[in-house]
Amino acid sequence: xxxxxxxxxxxxxxxxxxxxxxxxxxxxxxxxxxxxxxxxxxxxxxxxxxxxxxxxxxxxxxxxxxxxxxxxxxxxxxxxxxxxxxxxxxxxxxxxxxxxxxxxxxxxxxxxxxxxxxxxxxxxx
Amino acid sequence: xxxxxxxxxxxxxxxxxxxxxxxxxxxxxxxxxxxxxxxxxxxxxxxxxxxxxxxxxxxxxxxxxxxxxxxxx
Numbered sequence: 610x611x612x613x614x615x616x617x618x619x620x621x622x623x624x625x626x627x628x629x630x631x632x633x634x635x636x637x638x639x640x641x642x643x644x645x646x647x648x649x650x651x652x653x654x655x656x657x658x659x660x661x662x663x664x665x666x667x668x669x670x671x672x673x674x675x676x677x678x679x680x681x682x683x684x685x686x687x688x689x690x691x692x693x694x695x696x697x698x699x700x701x702x703x704x705x706x707x708x709x710x711x712x713x714x715x716x717x718x719x720x721x722x723x724x725x726x727x728x729x730x731x732x733x734x
Numbered sequence: 735x736x737x738x739x740x741x742x743x744x745x746x747x748x749x750x751x752x753x754x755x756x757x758x759x760x761x762x763x764x765x766x767x768x769x770x771x772x773x774x775x776x777x778x779x780x781x782x783x784x785x786x787x788x789x790x791x792x793x794x795x796x797x798x799x800x801x802x803x804x805x806x807x
Binding site for chain 2: 617618619620621622623624625626627628629631632633634635636637638640641642644645646647649650651652653654655656658659660662685686687688689690691692693694695696697698699705712719723
């Protein structure tokens with residue numbers, strides 16, 4: 610997707626987390642190389658802290674995504690979210706302008722969202 | 735005859751266990767280099783690690799951002 614948006618000022622955060630039995634260690638260089646774009650920052654979240662934070666924030670505001678059933682044991686995985694310029698993460702994890710899963714199925718939608726005017730950078734680039 | 739079968743089974747078990755141990759060691763000791771131009775692999779190991787991610791997210795607030803949660807395997 611990023612190679613099709615070479616001039617986009619998007620910043621991508623890839624969070625790797627253990628979900629299945631074979632996820633016993635952080636991603637190897639080969640795995641990290643799957644996403645080579647310079648606009649990407651990659652993280653290893655061994656305790657799935659971000660997933661817990663997302664679930665905690667979603668449970669605190671259940672009206673936002675009423676069609677999705679989540680509980681405290683939900684693991685947010687193989688999920689991608691888009692945040693427009695200006696969105697900040699302060700006390701609670703911010704509400705995404707778009708989120709979907711699995712990533713392979715929704716990547717085209719994400720690309721479309723990133724080319725929409727309301728997700729463009731604030732400086733108009 | 736029975737001893738041959740047993741020996742074969744033990745050899746097979748040893749091979750499988752060795753392969754498993756080797757895979758685990760490789761998984762833990764393999765290099766973890768991010769591609770050129772990217773920052774080093776960040777570690778989220780505590781609430782402070784999550785704060786680092788949050789700060790990076792907010793530092794880029796002039797731009798649209800994408801967060802993807804993935805599994806390594």
